[in-house]
Amino acid sequence: MSDKNVPLSDNALKVAKRIGSLRDFLEFLKENNQCINWSEEVYPEPDIRNVAVAAGRDSMNGPAVIFDNIAGYPGKKMVLGVHGSFTNIALLLGHPKGTTIKELFYDIISRWGADKPLLDFIEQDKAPVNENRLTNNFNLYELLPLYRINEYDGGFYIGKANVVSRDPRDPDNFGKQNVGIYRIQVQAPGEFTLLSVPAHDMGRHIMAAEQEGVPLRISVMLGNHPAMCMFAATPIGYDESEFAYASQMMGSPMRLTKSGNGMDILADSEMVIEAELMNGVRSLEGPFGEFPGSYSGVRKIPRFKVTAISHRNDPIFENIYIGRGWTEHDTLIGLNTSAPIYAALIKDFPEVVAVNALYQHGLTGIISVKNRFAGFAKSVAMRALGTPHGTMYLKNLIMVDDDVDPFDLNEVMWALSTRTRAEDTIVIPNMPMIPIDPAAEVAGKGHRLIIDATSFMPPDKLGGDSKIVTPPAGPEIDAIAKVIQLLQNGGKS
Amino acid sequence: MSTCPRCQAEENKIRTEHKGLNAKGELVWTIFNCESCAFTWRDSEPASTIDYNLREEFFRVDPEKPYPVIMPPAQYK
Incomplete structure (x- = not known):
């Protein structure tokens, strides 16, 4: 663990202090014209998919889209594209609109490697995620505005959940507690399948639980702090904590509380589904339109049973469009995929x-x-x-x-x-x-x-015979390019 | 709903999961699940997704086929 002192700008710290949850971030994006409400009635299929794909075309500046009028789901809200553009990521990190991908890469690199946790622990009864608690009669189809993401998916997927699990062989180890994004297909009102493989931390937890014959309990966090989603999708070491990385990257504490089944969870998430692995059970799952832009086939995969659900008042269901690129998936994980490769190479x-x-x-x-x-x-x-x-x-x-x-x-x-x-x-x-x-x-x-x-x-x-033309380059030219962009936009960035 | 749009399982294999209502309490759509092939669908979806004859053949599922098992539980025994 490193307590590397991350030098963050005043604005980065100001933004980090302000954003403690998905709700805070959506408000901040709205102020910056990076979040819109789609209030015309949509059917779950194919309307949500159509709007998601259209909004995702602009990978630099596309907005998050909140759906608040979904047929058959009166009063429910759903959001897509929260991490759908590099401008949304730039705003999260305290940068203005117009920040380049290269600038964002170097910013993330400067924050990389520090994983000393900045964590505040909140009492369970004071955590917003526990405003409502269900302990029986679960119906995920009713609670969440679920829909088919791509037309030949095998069912309705939760594609952006941050799943917390503990190593069944070392349950008290905070670092080995994993937070990851895994595709979840709802299979029954209170059951779902979750795809992981042995190479994933979660896959290791599933195998260990079945080998030892002990229960594997997980907490599925939905609608989370935007930095959490970025780190849940980041390949970091097995015994490194995603909570710690996310808090250090933001330079501001993450608010944690305990779930009913013993996981550390974000206190301000929209919803947390507690569930338990059905040991030895494998169910048909898929196909699912995956990030390479093609469907992955039908397989038999581990299945979980819901044991409790906590949620905020009027929870917002956050999901993702994924399929043939460019999609939100690419923006969400692109820079955080690049950074650890760079960090490993630079050592040697x-x-x-x-x-x-x-x-x-x-x-x-x-x-x-x-x-x-x-x-x-x-x-x-x-x-x-x-x-x-x-x-x-x-x-x-x-x-x-x-x-x-x-x-x-x-x-x-x-x-x-x-x-x-x-x-x-x-x-x-x-x-x-x-x-x-x-x-x-x-x-x-x-x-x-x-x-x-x-x-x-x-x-x-x-x-040896060719000499390269060296056009003017560097910070001065970068600054001129930004002035030109500003002039072109009538003085607005 | 007579058969599964994906594997043509009979009606007795089809489970009604949830009925979506509008603000006035009127039925808007119904979600079904096939216990044979684990397909889930909503009756308001485009026909190309929920009509067996219009779906691409490539995506049909035969529940009897030995689909790959991820992390086969038997390997631990």
Whole structure:
């Protein structure tokens, strides 16, 4: 654990202090014209899907959308796209509209690595999430405005829940308590399936509970602090706490309380569903339109039974549109996928400048690095494949020089056009691969591709005759670009 | 609702899960679940999702087929 002192700007601290819950963040987004109400009546299908996809087209500036008139769900509210654009993430981190993805990456990097918890513990009876409590007659179809996210999904999914579980072999260990986002398909009014695999922390908890024959209790948090969602989806170490990371990244304490079944939960979440694993039971689940943009098939997966539900008055159901990109999923986890890969590489290779793993959870990554000697970028690429996330996800890697912004695809394409020799590509066959990669040879195994698009250097004899044009660059030009943007928008950012 | 839109299971396998009402208490839609193939649907959905003949064949499910099991419980015994 590190108590690295994170240098946050005054504005970042001001925003962090103000935002303690989803509700606070929606209000803040509204003030910045980044949240709209869709008050015309919508049917659960296909209307919600249609609006979600249209709102998600603008990955830089798209708004969150609150639905408050859903047919068959009078009085219920649902929100999509809370993390649907980089501007929404910028606002959360205390930046103005117009902040670039590269600027956000460096901000997250500067906050990375500190996991000393900043946590306030609230008495159960004082926690807003406990304003209402149900202990029997559960009906998730009634409580939540559920709907089919993509047209051939096997059912109605909860796609953005933050699920808390404890290691059944070490239940008192706070760090090993996991918070993760797993897809949940409602299977009955009081039962659901949850997809995890052995590589996930949650998968380890399920296997341990079934091996030991002990109960596995979980708390499913819905409608959460926006930083919690970002970290629940972040690949951090098994014994590192997502609560700690989220609080340190915001520089402000997270308010926790205890769930009825012994988990630490956010005191200000909209709803918490307490549930217990049905040991040994596997139910048909799927298909589900997943982040690679294709449906993952039907499988038999673990099933849970609801044991209690707590919720705020008039809870807001937060969900996500996921499918063929760009979707909220990509914005939600893109920067937090890039950061840990960068943090791992920089330990051995300080020449690494930036990592862009925004695409499909890092199935394609672009790494900017200053070559120390000829072929150096290829060694860095190999190291990236060995990082925890890289092991399963980094399928295609493009290596570019330190003068290329990996977040600017025009620059990346320039590097590919001018600095790549066909023999500078490497294919590594039969590597591990996430099972839902549609291009895998067999589910769970696939090939890796490294394209070295960095420039030549001695002892390489090529490229000695070409001199690069160096247009003006740096903070001064960045500032001018922002002035131009401001002038174009009539003085408004 | 006679059969499941995904696996054509008979009516006795179809469970009524929930009825959605409007503010006046009138029925708007009904949610069903198939106990054979675990498909859940709402009767107000587009026909391309809930009509067996209009659904893409690729997405049909045969409950008797041995679908992959995630973390098979038997492996611990």
